Amino acid sequence: MLKKKELSINMGPQHPATHGVLRLVLELDGETVVKCTPHVGYLHRGTEKLGENRTYPMALPLTDRLDYVSSMSNNIGYCVAVERLLGIEAPARAKYIRTIMAELTRIANHIVWIATHALDIGAMTVFLYSMRDREWILDLYEMVCGARLTVTYPRIGGVRCDIDQEFMDSCYKFIEDFPKRIEEYETLIDQNRIWLQRTVGVGIISAADAINWGLTGPTLRGSGVAYDVRKAAPYDAYDQIDFEVPVGKNCDVYDRYRCRMDEFRQSISIIKQCLDKLPDGLVLASEAPPYDMPIGKPRVMPGHPMGEILPGELVEEKVPFDELYSATEVPKGELGFYFVNDGTARPYRMRIRAPSFVHASVLPKLCEGSLVADVIANIGTIDIVLGECDR
Amino acid sequence: MDISSFYGFLGTDTTDFILRMIIMVAKIAVVIVIALLHVAYSTWFERKIIGHMQIRLGPMRVGYHGLLQPFADFVKLFFKEDIIPSSGDRPVFQLAPMIALFATISSLAVIPFFNDFVIAKNMNVGLLYLFAMSSLSAYGIILAGWSSNSKYAFLGGLRSSAQVISYEIALALSLVGIMVLSGSLNLVEIIEAQQKHWYGMYVVVQFPAYILFLICAFAETNRTPFDLPEAESELVAGYFVEYSGMRFSLFFMAEYIAMIIMSCIAVTCFWGGWTLPPVVMKALPFLAVVPGLVWFLLKVYCHLFLFYWVRATVPRFRYDHLMSLGWKVLIPLALANIVITSIVKFLF
Numbered sequence: 163m164l165k166k167k168e169l170s171i172n173m174g175p176q177h178p179a180t181h182g183v184l185r186l187v188l189e190l191d192g193e194t195v196v197k198c199t200p201h202v203g204y205l206h207r208g209t210e211k212l213g214e215n216r217t218y219p220m221a222l223p224l225t226d227r228l229d230y231v232s233s234m235s236n237n238i239g240y241c242v243a244v245e246r247l248l249g250i251e252a253p254a255r256a257k258y259i260r261t262i263m264a265e266l267t268r269i270a271n272h273i274v275w276i277a278t279h280a281l282d283i284g285a286m287t288v289f290l291y292s293m294r295d296r297e298w299i300l301d302l303y304e305m306v307c308g309a310r311l312t313v314t315y316p317r318i319g320g321v322r323c324d325i326d327q328e329f330m331d332s333c334y335k336f337i338e339d340f341p342k343r344i345e346e347y348e349t350l351i352d353q354n355r356i357w358l359q360r361t362v363g364v365g366i367i368s369a370a371d372a373i374n375w376g377l378t379g380p381t382l383r384g385s386g387v388a389y390d391v392r393k394a395a396p397y398d399a400y401d402q403i404d405f406e407v408p409v410g411k412n413c414d415v416y417d418r419y420r421c422r423m424d425e426f427r428q429s430i431s432i433i434k435q436c437l438d439k440l441p442d443g444l445v446l447a448s449e450a451p452p453y454d455m456p457i458g459k460p461r462v463m464p465g466h467p468m469g470e471i472l473p474g475e476l477v478e479e480k481v482p483f484d485e486l487y488s489a490t491e492v493p494k495g496e497l498g499f500y501f502v503n504d505g506t507a508r509p510y511r512m513r514i515r516a517p518s519f520v521h522a523s524v525l526p527k528l529c530e531g532s533l534v535a536d537v538i539a540n541i542g543t544i545d546i547v548l549g550e551c552d553r
Numbered sequence: 554m555d556i557s558s559f560y561g562f563l564g565t566d567t568t569d570f571i572l573r574m575i576i577m578v579a580k581i582a583v584v585i586v587i588a589l590l591h592v593a594y595s596t597w598f599e600r601k602i603i604g605h606m607q608i609r610l611g612p613m614r615v616g617y618h619g620l621l622q623p624f625a626d627f628v629k630l631f632f633k634e635d636i637i638p639s640s641g642d643r644p645v646f647q648l649a650p651m652i653a654l655f656a657t658i659s660s661l662a663v664i665p666f667f668n669d670f671v672i673a674k675n676m677n678v679g680l681l682y683l684f685a686m687s688s689l690s691a692y693g694i695i696l697a698g699w700s701s702n703s704k705y706a707f708l709g710g711l712r713s714s715a716q717v718i719s720y721e722i723a724l725a726l727s728l729v730g731i732m733v734l735s736g737s738l739n740l741v742e743i744i745e746a747q748q749k750h751w752y753g754m755y756v757v758v759q760f761p762a763y764i765l766f767l768i769c770a771f772a773e774t775n776r777t778p779f780d781l782p783e784a785e786s787e788l789v790a791g792y793f794v795e796y797s798g799m800r801f802s803l804f805f806m807a808e809y810i811a812m813i814i815m816s817c818i819a820v821t822c823f824w825g826g827w828t829l830p831p832v833v834m835k836a837l838p839f840l841a842v843v844p845g846l847v848w849f850l851l852k853v854y855c856h857l858f859l860f861y862w863v864r865a866t867v868p869r870f871r872y873d874h875l876m877s878l879g880w881k882v883l884i885p886l887a888l889a890n891i892v893i894t895s896i897v898k899f900l901f
Contacts (some may be wrong), residue, residue: 193873285867359870
């Protein structure tokens with residue numbers, strides 16, 4: 163009798179469809195995947211350890227580099243966590259601005275997701291249509307803070323600078339025009355027979371399994387679990403905003419796609435409400451630690467809202483011996499920051515719960531027994547960015 | 554052996570034979586050169602079409618609106634280092650792109666471009682010859698995948714062989730209706746047979762077969778949505794992943810010539826080749842001054858445009874869906890078309 167041997171192929175770390183440097187070792191029997199082993203760590207930069215060697219404000223730019231397609235959300239997640247740790251309350255205006263920014267980032271992230279997901283499945287035009295619209299959001303970022311990708315716009319205790327009328331007008335125009343663009347993407351793929359064949363009934367994960375694997379965000383909600391940190395533990399202005407959490411039903415790639423498409427519309431509604439309700443006032447809390455606080459050596463900061471205070475001492479004084487886990491809803495799922503504090507201005511331990519890492523671990527469950535083409539659809543549907551996964 | 558008796562064996566008059574040979578070689582050279590120019594410009598056309606469909610401009614830098622881009626590409630590819638994988642099967646690796654290009658270029662021999670301009674004029678198995686050549690080009694792909702000794706190329710080659718074999722059947726069957734109606738396999742005679750009807754194009758009476766033929770043509774030429782053998786998001790580049798420089802461009806040319814050939818077959822069998830329908834000619838007699846080649850090229854480029862349009866629009870099929878579409882849908886439909894066409898032909 164002939165001996166049967168699986169063909170093992172390395173998908174990645176250099177591969178057009180692995181969204182960065184994910185490496186999957188696939189054991190193939192013909193076109194069927196028998197075994198799938200994800201390998202991560204090719205983009206490990208030691209973000210957690212770097213964070214432990216910097217004061218709280220100075221570790222903020224590191225979070226831009228986690229999930230580089232939605233850097234603003236990571237900044238906000240980090241700032242919310244540190245605010246909770248230090249007991250700082252951001253002013254209402256800052257909270258609203260951060261909510262607007264978080265939702266713009268959600269749209270920008272989902273644009274990149276739909277672009278790459280559709281490109282992987284073979285619909286090339288969607289990619290270029292959606293990249294055109296991402297520019298729009300990056301222009302809005304540039305308008306508020308001058309940066310487009312790694313923004314570092316939010317601050318512990320608020321945001322760096324106020325938004326102006328020009329930004330408000332552009333933002334209103336964006337939320338007015340963008341729904342038409344969503345329809346454009348949907349015209350191309352939503353009811354396309356090939357798209358349906360490629361996504362419906364593919365990559366099924368039941369609600370119970372999804373919870374057990376620790377999935378969050380749209381990847382979890384596609385399985386019908388309406389868990390959203392914005393609803394479960396509201397931060398910023400989410401408790402004052404009226405929005406829905408779209409959930410799927412069939413737990414497959416198509417439902418997760420629908421979930422994200424619905425989130426586009428919810429995000430637009432959130433931005434609109436925030437712009438309408440935007441309160442006046444400061445954008446940075448008076449007790450916020452200054453941004454470029456040096457390590458160890460406190461110095462006078464003229465011109466800062468705090469006046470001439472020794473900021474290093476301030477933080478060292480205010481940080482309690484404590485540990486804290488704080489979660490926010492970034493576009494990809496639940497981004498958690500866990501701090502253990504030893505009473506200095508630096509965390510003793512900083513741990514980042516990255517949704518991409520958790521989602522990458524579920525790939526074997528989704529892929530085994532399916533075809534090679536489904537592996538690509540599954541990598542797309544869990545929406546991972548390796549910068550965040552490998553930290 | 555006396556050389557004149559050898560020629561005498563082929564033709565009675567030696568000088569006449571040599572003259573005909575020279576004309577034949579000249580014809581072949583002209584057709585190949587013009588076909589390769591069309592390949593160059595169909596890549597430019599594709600990049601422009603898809604570019605504008607995708608809200609970008611396509612090539613703009615080399616020449617006016619990138620018109621010289623194909624030549625820049627050629628020069629680049631020509632001077633690229635030719636890499637052969639050290640663990641690959643060297644002779645087969647070198648042979649594979651030649652087979653692919655040879656088979657597709659040979660198909661040009663039976664295509665009637667305009668008013669009886671055909672290289673092999675009295676080829677009475679024209680369509681069968683085309684099917685044979687298109688099957689032969691699959692060898693190029695399979696051998697390329699095998700000889701590269703790379704797993705991705707191997708998978709691409711396997712996919713391609715399965716796909717080409719499955720869709721070859723449906724492709725041939727979809728044209729049987731045409732053969733029944735025209736009573737010939739010779740492409741010139743097929744066009745003449747169409748001229749006997751007032752509509753002058755078999756697409757009118759064979760519309761389902763035309764759609765079937767188009768779908769199979771997309772699959773035969775490995776174009777989106779059937780580009781599984783070279784699916785870049787799954788198999789990186791599929792069977793030619795290890796190829797570079799001129800060898801890569803041979804595959805590239807083969808794919809584009811195959812597209813042009815498929816368009817030519819569609820135009821010849823369904824759209825009346827270089828002719829216009831008699832009803833149109835009767836209504837607008839001044840159109841007779843336009844050379845037949847213009848109509849032929851116009852029809853071919855409309856089909857090429859369709860290839861590009863589809864590429865910009867739809868996602869890629871999955872392997873099992875591709876197989877079930879081919880075997881469970883296209884082949885039964887093609888067979889049904891043959892039965893119905895034959896019955897109708899018998900009755901009227």
